[in-house]
Amino acid sequence: MKMTTSPIWTSPTEFGEQLRELYGLECAPWWGTPRRPGFATLGGKAARVMTRLGFEPMPWQRYVLDVALEIDPETGVFAYREVGLSVPRQQGKTQQILALMVHRIMAWERQNVTYAAQNRTMAKKRWEDEFLATLDGSSLFGKYRPRKTTGNEAIIWGSTRSLLGITSNTEKAGHGPPLDLGVIDEAFAAEDDRLEQAFSPAMLTKPMAQLWWASAGGTEKSVWLNKKRAAGRRHIEELWETGVHPSVAYFEWFAPDSMDRSDPATWRATLPALGHTVTEAVIQAELDKLDPGEFDRAYLNRTRKASPPDDPNVPKKVWPGLADEKSRPPADEVAFAIDVSQDRKHAAIGVAMRRRDGRVHMELVDRRPGTDWVVPAVSKLVRLWRPLVVAVASSGAPAGSLIDDLVAAGITVPEDKQHPHRGHLVVMRAGDMTEACGQLADALNQGTVRHLDQTPLTAAVNGARTRRVGDAWVLDRTASLVDVAPLIAVTEARWALLTRGPAVLDDYDVLNSVV
Structure with missing residues (x-):
C-alpha cells in the first residue's frame, strides 16, 4: 500500500517547458x-x-x-x-x-x-x-x-x-x-x-x-x-x-520533505548548478560530513527546525530502527482508522496490517487538507481492500463528527457485536484510546511494529506530546508540536486490527472451513 497524501504545490508543466526551451534549464x-x-x-x-x-x-x-x-x-x-x-x-x-x-x-x-x-x-x-x-x-x-x-x-x-x-x-x-x-x-x-x-x-x-x-x-x-x-x-x-x-x-x-536527501534525483531536482560547477561527488561528500538538518538547510533549501524535546511516553528514539521500506504484508488482515487534527485543517487515514512474521505494519494511507474527502476515500478503501474493521474516535474527538456520514455511506456498526462483518465500524471510547496508546508504546519498545518512514508520520512521532488520563496517558492533539493525526490514525488502526479484527477472522475462518 502506498501513501497518497496530496503533494506540495507544483508549477504547471508549461513552466518547465519554457525554461527548457529558452535556457536549456532542466x-x-x-x-x-x-x-x-x-x-x-x-x-x-x-x-x-x-x-x-x-x-x-x-x-x-x-x-x-x-x-x-x-x-x-x-x-x-x-x-x-x-x-x-x-x-x-x-x-x-x-x-x-x-x-x-x-x-x-x-x-x-x-x-x-x-x-x-x-x-x-x-x-x-x-x-x-x-x-x-x-x-x-x-x-x-x-x-x-x-x-x-x-x-x-x-x-x-x-x-x-x-x-x-x-x-x-x-x-x-x-x-x-x-x-x-x-x-x-x-x-x-x-x-x-x-x-x-x-x-x-x-x-x-x-x-x-x-x-x-x-x-x-x-x-x-x-x-x-x-x-x-x-x-x-x-x-x-x-x-x-x-x-x-x-x-x-x-x-x-x-526539495519538499517527501524527497529523499540521499537520492541523487533529489539533488538534480533542487541544485541548479549541478553538472555545471558542482558535481554529485561533492554533494555526496557534504551529505557524509554534515548533520542531516544542516545538509537539508544548505543544499535542499529546507528551513531547519529545532529538535523538539522528548516526551517520556513516546519512545521516538526507537522509531528509526523500526523502518522497513520493503515491508509489504499480505492484504487479508487489514484495519483502517481515521483521525482529524485539532484545528480540523487536516485529516489522516492510517492502516495496520499483519505481516507473515507476526509484526504489525503501520502506514499512513492518506493525509489531506479539510475533512470532506475522508468518507469517500474510506468508502473506496473498504471496497478495494475489504478490511476487517474501520476505527474512528468517539464524538468527543475531532473525527467523531464523521461517524454519521460513515454510517450513511454503508460503513456501519454491526448489529451482532459477537459476529461482526468485514469492514464494520468501531467507535473507540476514551478507554479504548488509552489502551491503544499504551499498546503502541509497548510495541515500539519491543520492536513488534514496522513502518515505511513516511515524513508526516515520522514528524508526528517526533513532535507528539501526551496528557495524563488517570494513571494512563493518551496522545494530545493540542499540546503536540505538529499535527499528530497521522500517528493517532495508525495507533487506532493497530488497536482495531488486534482487538477487533480477530472476531471477524474467527467468523470467516469457520465459514471457510465449512465450505
Whole structure:
C-alpha cells in the first residue's frame, strides 16, 4: 500500500517547458516567475557583465536575470520592484549578485548600490575578498577605483560616478542618499525587517529602484526570510491562478520533505548548478560530513527546525530502527482508522496490517487538507481492500463528527457485536484510546511494529506530546508540536486490527472451513 497524501504545490508543466526551451534549464525552481518574452530585458547585458567578470552564466542564472530585469513596455521601468532569490548554497548566487550590482554601476550615472550581509563585518569581507578581488582579476580592472576608508567603503565606477557600497544590519542601515539598488544577502541571518524598512523609503523617488534579497534556507529564527519565502510562494501560486504578475519576482529551488536527501534525483531536482560547477561527488561528500538538518538547510533549501524535546511516553528514539521500506504484508488482515487534527485543517487515514512474521505494519494511507474527502476515500478503501474493521474516535474527538456520514455511506456498526462483518465500524471510547496508546508504546519498545518512514508520520512521532488520563496517558492533539493525526490514525488502526479484527477472522475462518 502506498501513501497518497496530496503533494506540495507544483508549477504547471508549461513552466518547465519554457525554461527548457529558452535556457536549456532542466532544474526548474519549485516556485518561479515565468519569463514574458514580449517584455524587453536587461538580463542579457547583466549576463555579459558576468562573463567579463570571469563567470560563464549558467542557465538558471540567465533565467533569473532575464526575468528580474524585465522592462515594463507601458512604463519603461523595471517590471519588478522586488526580487527574491531562495537557492541552496554553492550554486553561484554570489557571482550573479556581483554581476547585477556591477551592471548597475556601469550602466547608469550616479547610481547608489548598497550591499548587506549577515553583519557589516561579513559584508566588508565579501566586498573586499570577493567583489573587489574578482573585479581586480577581470577585464574590467582599471575602470573603477576602490575607496577603503572604514565606514565609507565603496567601488566607484569611473565613467558613471556610480558606487557600490556596503552597510550593516542595524536600524540605521540604508539611511542616507536615495538608493537605486539594495541587496540583502544571506537573508537567513535577518531576524526582523529592519533592513527592508531602511532600504524601502530610500527608493521611493527612484523609478528604476529594485530591492533584491537572496539566501539559502534558514532556521525557525529566520523570521524575515521565512515571511518573505511564504509571501513569494503565494505570489507565484496566485500568478498561475490569475495570470496577473505582481510587482515581485520570486525564485525558489527547494526539495519538499517527501524527497529523499540521499537520492541523487533529489539533488538534480533542487541544485541548479549541478553538472555545471558542482558535481554529485561533492554533494555526496557534504551529505557524509554534515548533520542531516544542516545538509537539508544548505543544499535542499529546507528551513531547519529545532529538535523538539522528548516526551517520556513516546519512545521516538526507537522509531528509526523500526523502518522497513520493503515491508509489504499480505492484504487479508487489514484495519483502517481515521483521525482529524485539532484545528480540523487536516485529516489522516492510517492502516495496520499483519505481516507473515507476526509484526504489525503501520502506514499512513492518506493525509489531506479539510475533512470532506475522508468518507469517500474510506468508502473506496473498504471496497478495494475489504478490511476487517474501520476505527474512528468517539464524538468527543475531532473525527467523531464523521461517524454519521460513515454510517450513511454503508460503513456501519454491526448489529451482532459477537459476529461482526468485514469492514464494520468501531467507535473507540476514551478507554479504548488509552489502551491503544499504551499498546503502541509497548510495541515500539519491543520492536513488534514496522513502518515505511513516511515524513508526516515520522514528524508526528517526533513532535507528539501526551496528557495524563488517570494513571494512563493518551496522545494530545493540542499540546503536540505538529499535527499528530497521522500517528493517532495508525495507533487506532493497530488497536482495531488486534482487538477487533480477530472476531471477524474467527467468523470467516469457520465459514471457510465449512465450505
